Amino acid sequence: MRTVITQGIILTRVDYGEADRIVTYITPDNGKLHLMAKGARKIKSRLAGGIELFSLSDISFAPGRKELGTLVSARLREHYPSITHDIERVQQGYALLKLLNRLTEDDTEEQYFELIRTTLQSLDVPDIPLLLTDLWFRARMLTFLGHQPNLISDAEGVRLDAGSSYDFDIEHMSFRRRPDGSDNLSAGQIKAMRLLFSRNSPSQLHRVTGLEGQLADLEPPVRLMSAHYLS
């Protein structure tokens, strides 16, 4: 039996029969894998320790003829215990794992694996605000899926002005100058949004002075984009 060795983070687990589970992993080099974990429902299964959520495992599997392979072994490599000690973080973790699973195909690229790994690492740090990790995750997903907003020029093509306020135009994924609008975003907030959509991780963004104070203002447009393009 040929076996393949890789790393994986579990996205979902479902019951299969009386004793088995089907586990979906996201991996750096094999996309998403759907693997049968035989006997995983039993308490003393040798696989039980390696199929926990919110963890990165070294896994070996036997590829199947069709889409379902067989999990041979799983050994915990990184666990993120702080997530499980905080109910809100657990709930958020589940929500983001589910979102990633829904929005990705089986032959997904390594960037999605790195995205969820960084997300779990961030959720595991109690000092990093949950909202920061959540908005950052959504911003990265929007970018990967080709829905990054225009953060350079407004809807008219004019470079964003440091002295102006703007509203966010979801149709054009850009900003419109609307000085007397009710949903104004200042140049400072747009700058904060640029940071959010940058390649910086939540732990790096956490160190940016003043960014976390802007999150409440950034949340509505990011949630709007998320509702449009990530649902």
Place this chain on the structure above:
Amino acid sequence: MKNSDVLLIEPDAELASTYRRALEDDGHNVRVAHSAQSALHLADEHQPDVVVLELQLTDHSGIEFLYEFRTYQDWQTVPVVVHSIVPERVFQTSRLVFRQELNIHTYCYKPTTSLRQLRATVHALKV
């Protein structure tokens, strides 16, 4: 009507004892687990009709238990009564998703839920 098999998941031994006695007085068969893992083991041994769940557990949280619990076909429709020190407003942004996705029948906030109310809630689910 058969007595309901209640799986009570409560980390505090004294509270668990109080709730168990009250529910048994109402005619239910009650099995008590103090952790998420032991709750799964008990559910595996004795199919519950109702689950009463504290979310603030010592090891894995009640949320984790619920997500794991609902991945098993046998347990997807078992009514769950959350009876917790965690207020539901904690799940503000995802409350509807939280309830629907995890099929939570009733959410009882412990400080404002009397024992009589808890008993009435469980009794209303008697199968």
